[in-house]
Amino acid sequence: MATAPTSLDTLSARQVAAGVAAGDFTATEVARAALDAIERRDPEVRAFLQVSADLALEAAAATDARRAAGEALGPLAGVPVAFKDNMNLVGTRTTCASRMLEGYESPYTATCVQRMLDAGATPVGKTNMDEFAFGSSTESSAFHPTANPWDASRVPGGSSGGSAAAVAAGEATIALGSDTGGSIRQPASLCGVVGLKPTYGAVSRYGVVAFGSSLDQVGPFGRRVEDVALAMNALVAGGRDPWDSTSQAVAPDFLAHLDDPVEGRRVGVVPALMEAAGLSDEVRDAVAAAGRALVDQGAELVEVDLPNIASAIAAYYVIAPCEAFSNLARFDGVRYGYQEPGRATLAEQTSLSRAHGFGEEAKRRQMLGAYLLSSGVYDTYYYPAQQVRTLITADYARAYEQCDVILMPAAPRTAFRFGELSDPTQMYASDMFTISNNIAGNGGVSVPLGLGATSGLPVSAQLQGPAFADARLLTFARAIERALSPDGEGAPVAPALAGKGGELA
Known part of the structure; x- marks a missing residue:
């Protein structure tokens, strides 16, 4: 066993799994460290609506039993994951x-969740979100808002704000979210x-409550690109899910080419997006720095055009x-x-x-x-909206004839304060750089670029790619991470929370 305390804050998913497999620490010790971090930081x-301590300890004990029996462990053995x-x-x-589903007990397990568990993950809980995924700040949750771990007076984004915050706070190593118009990337x-x-259809949505069925996609959060790649390997393992008619078989190993060079590859930039109204100077400067980092490698x-992207919102x-009206009619x-009595x-x-069961935004x-x-x-x-969808999809297809990926902002600004965007149309504009990708069905990844020079808050860039080129996106994301993260190894836990639990004995 390890003789010195080790913080989960410093360990990647691969390091956790390797440490469990080597006996440096047990999966149960990891689970207890994660639960301790949640207790102290949350x-x-x-970030959480429910902490599943019993499930976490049961899964960890099962992992430890398999190791004791000499059985092979999964690639996420002992890794704390939130959903x-x-x-x-x-x-x-x-x-x-939502109050509409308050107290609703899961009758079965979603395929995406089960595949993470099959890979050995330890389920530490269920994370907060905008009600039915309607929002970009997690303020529309019926139960409580989630705070941004870097500044508790600001929002974490949404609708998967709880998942993003749990990872940023070091309460989970990996978390899953869903993205209908930017709800992972923002x-x-x-x-x-x-x-x-990921690309629409790459990850099964069976067992995930639907918002917009032609737009929804499940994907992972992590503090490192490698953690996201490991999660994707688990999510696509087993191939196409027969329970999801949109599911596709995805073959690539997301780790195999993670550290491939980007030399000679072409990165598209859309000049109009870099001058878009509402884009802050510090985000613009950070995205430009990401472009320079790729050029240096x-x-x-290359300049590309997406002429219809202004109509995406x-x-x-x-x-x-x-689609939401149709899906929520049930x-x-x-x-x-929720049932109104009497x-x-x-x-x-x-x-x-x-x-009375639905909130205002729903x-x-x-x-x-x-x-x-x-x-x-x-x-x-x-009908015209669907025609615009066809035009936007065609614009992307033409752009990808000229480049391998497209670089653009992920969000127009850093985290805003609670209540700052009271006008719904202002909130909707938070996804101005992400929505078009859901309309086209292609993949996209948000890559942290450190802290903004003005706000001192996280800034990021977004990489978008053609359909089912998600592994390529992670190659470019890893190249940016190597160049711009403090140690080339991903984002740190928000410093105000580091040291509050999460230690492995």
């Missing part, structure tokens, strides 16, 4: 941070961690609310969900159950979707 961060609370896991509640940017939205920057806020207080008629009970988006799908309106908005 009262300030509030966004729209992912079912037997033994936990799945609330989507909070990853604001919290200073790596966040990957032999890559070539408008198209998204037609398509996504329509929550009627009859089959499951009402005489079914119609009255259903109406009041939905009115109701806003469903009402918008209902209007957009109504007779006489559908042809005016929904």
Whole structure:
């Protein structure tokens, strides 16, 4: 056993798994260290809606038993992993941070969660989110907001804000989130961690509560690119999931080419995006620094055009609310969900159950979707939005004929203060650089670039790539990480929380 204390804050997922396999420490010791970190740090961060201590210790004990029996361990053996609370896991509640599903017990385990468990991960809990994933700040959670670990007066982003914050706070080594319009990449940017939205269909969504079915995708957060690559290997293991009709078989080993050189590769930049209204100077400067880091390693920057990207937000806020209205119609207080008591008629009970079970943003988006799908309106908005979607997808295809990846901001600014963006349209603009990628269905990754010169808060860049070129994205992300992270080995835990638990004896 290790003779000196080691902090989980300094260990990568690979190092945790290797340490468990070598007997430097047990999976149970790792689990207890992670749970201790949550106990000490989460009262300030509030990243979790439920801590699954019993499940974590049971999984860790099973890993230790397999090692004692001489059995091979999985690539994530003993690694503490958290899951966004729209992912079912037997033994936990799945609330989507909504009163509508308060107390709902997971009847089965989502495929993405099960694949992480099959790889040996230790499930430490379910993380906070914007209600039903409607938001970009985690402020719309029905239970409590989550704080940014770098500054508790600021938001962590959303909708997967709890997952991003848990990783940034060192409460989990890896976390899973979902991304419908930027809900992995934007909070990853604001919290200073790596966040990957894989290509649509790369990761099964079976067992994940739907928001926009043609847009949703599950992906991992980590403090290192390598951790995200390890998580992706687990998520695609086993191939196509027959329980998800959009699932595709993804073959590549995301670790195999992680440290390949980028010399001779082409990186696309879109000049119009770098001059977009609302983009802060410190984010612009950081993205430019990422471009220079790639050039210094032999890559070539080339200008590309995405002429219809300015219409992405408008198209998204037609398509996504329509799909949300359809998906959330099932929550009627009859089959499951919050039920208004003491009402005489079914119609009255259903109406009041939905009115009182859903929060303001959830109701806003469903009402918008209902209007957009109504007779006489559908042809005016929904069809043109789908046509814009086709144009944006074609723009990306032409751009990727000229470059291997595209470099752009992940979020227009650093983390904003709670209540600062009270106008919904201002909040929607937080995803101005991410939404187009969901519309096209391609992959994207947010890469931390350190702290902004003005705010002292995390800044990031985004890399986007063609469909099913997600391993390529991580190669470029790793090249930026090598050049710009303090030690070339990924983002640190937010310093205000480091040292508050998480020690391995």
